[in-house]
Amino acid sequence: MSSPLSAASIRDLVRADQVHKDLYLSPELFVLEQREFFGNTWQYAGHVSQIPNALDYITVDIAGQSLLILRDNEGAVRALHNRCAHKGVRLYTAESGQLGARFLRCPYHAWSYRLDGALASYPLRAGYEGTGMCESANGQGLAPVSGLKVYRGFIFVRVNLEGPSFEDYFGEAVAALDQMVDRSPSGELVIEGGVLRNTIHCNWKFYLENINDTVHPVSTHESAVRAAQSQWTETDPNAPKPLAIEQILPFGQPYAFFEGMGGRVLPHGHSISGTRASVHSGYGELGDYVKALAAAHGEERAKAILEHSPQNVVLYPSLAVKGSPQTIRVIRPVAVDRTVIEAWNFRTVGGPDLLFDRALNYSRLVFSPMSIVAHDDVHLFEQQQQGLRSGPNDWVSLHRDFNAAELDTLPMDTNGSSELLIRNQYRAWAAHMTRRIA
Ligand code: FES
Ligand SMILES: [Fe+2]
Structure with a gap:
């Protein structure tokens, strides 16, 4: 793409009866598209029959981000960002499996999270006292995915904070x-x-x-x-x-x-x-x-x-x-x-x-x-x-x-x-x- 990616330049790529080849060819546009288009809209993540039991999970990449979809102990489906709050490790890499414990634990430095994503424990707690870590984004644990909807067994997510509701969108x-x-x-x-x-x-x-x-x-x-x-x-x-x-x-x-x-x-x-x-x-x-x-x-x-x-x-x-x-x-x-x-x-x-x-x-x-x-x-x-x-x-x-x-x-x-x-x-x-x- 020769022009900068402004809203106007993006709209120019879609004419009433033609589309520009950059929609398919531009790596720069693809990066923006993952963040904006796939992030703003509702994506299919999986089906409840893939996680029939408590602590079952699947992982899925949506809008360029790694997500963890799990069933908690009460039977509810949850969607979390699959990214350790400490230094960003993907917690789960298998396509599907059983969490096997009531906590999600990062293999790198053992920070552990509850099934709702909240930070539950981490080693050497005393070293964090007075540092502000707990109040920072790192102390908030695994972020829930902004939009989650289970419609008749079909699980959908919207990654970005703002956007249309599931009902309005579909x-x-x-x-x-x-x-x-x-x-x-x-x-x-x-x-x-x-x-x-x-x-x-x-x-x-x-x-x-x-x-x-x-x-x-x-x-x-x-x-x-x-x-x-x-x-x-x-x-x-x-x-x-x-x-x-x-x-x-x-x-x-x-x-x-x-x-x-x-x-x-x-x-x-x-x-x-x-x-x-x-x-x-x-x-x-x-x-x-x-x-x-x-x-x-x-x-x-x-x-x-x-x-x-x-x-x-x-x-x-x-x-x-x-x-x-x-x-x-x-x-x-x-x-x-x-x-x-x-x-x-x-x-x-x-x-x-x-x-x-x-x-x-x-x-x-x-x-x-x-x-x-x-x-x-x-x-x-x-x-x-x-x-x-x-x-x-x-x-x-x-x-x-x-x-x-x-x-x-x-x-x-x-x-x-x-x-x-x-x-x-x-x-x-x-x-x-x-x-x-x-
Ligand atoms: S990166 Fe996960 S505990 Fe350090
Ligand atoms: Fe075909």
Whole structure:
């Protein structure tokens, strides 16, 4: 970037129908983005089923900061900065585990903290008398994360002190989480099968844009569809299909299908891709499961849950939800050109095994490193990261279906292939990036 990073210069990078290549390429902007954009907004941290028992914990990096999410002795979920108040050591480095004691203890000089983060003890206390340490920030212990919300088992955090409330930030987008939970007849979901974690060598925005890009499957995934078609020669459209065939064949729909899926954009960058239909709409029905859902929620709600299968709901910017199959993807930026993508699968407690098999199979087929789909996408994202460095055009096109009326209209419904879903992400990005800076 040649200009200083003022609020005005950042806003200039996001035009009504284009974004500047620096959004993806500038290391300087990435540092600011971690602090301001990811710090000011709500990020998905994990699910309560990862910490089912008292003293269970997970660690997670959000907005460039290390966080410790734990369950205390009363069963409450807590989020603390994973940074010793003495000299900054990360207290816990494992991805998950058991605290094993009622105190958190730093391995370096044995400063210990209560589960709420308060400083409990430290060696050679007499040496601190009269020094002001206890009154200083170092004496305050592990800082709680400013914003913490557990919504129906999904744990979210906002790292910076000020910012929108969880409710204001997500608004109607949380309906995607309701849909996910309500697909369980018992109302309970558990993460099972571990995580598929994939490091990709590109900026996080390419991945998130692609989640809202329904025009690419026709060309990008042509070979995967051809492979599935070559394996499925059954001509009866009602013949039951193997899971892999059922899940891959719909990627081969024509442009008109994706356009007709419908989309919806919400404030703060959230979106629903596939309000009317999606590649998941044609999965076979499960008779007893349908009855169990109707018993749990009533016929009408059960029908609404089962008929609503968006391609993706993006809870911008860290979470993409697929209610059917029950999988989520989590986006974790690491560097301007490096991003970790995680795929987690949910079992519906009381639901049939086949639902969970669908989630596992979909993740394996479409999200995993050995997927027959993901490598097509990732190859192209990494080529974008390289290709955008070539001039002379500094701008990325987001023109498709642009209409000036959209600038003042949120929420807004649109067709399934409009780039409004992507433009909406960047308008929110610019707004949150510049909230605290002049
Ligand atoms: S750095 Fe943690 S006790 Fe010293
Ligand atoms: Fe794709």
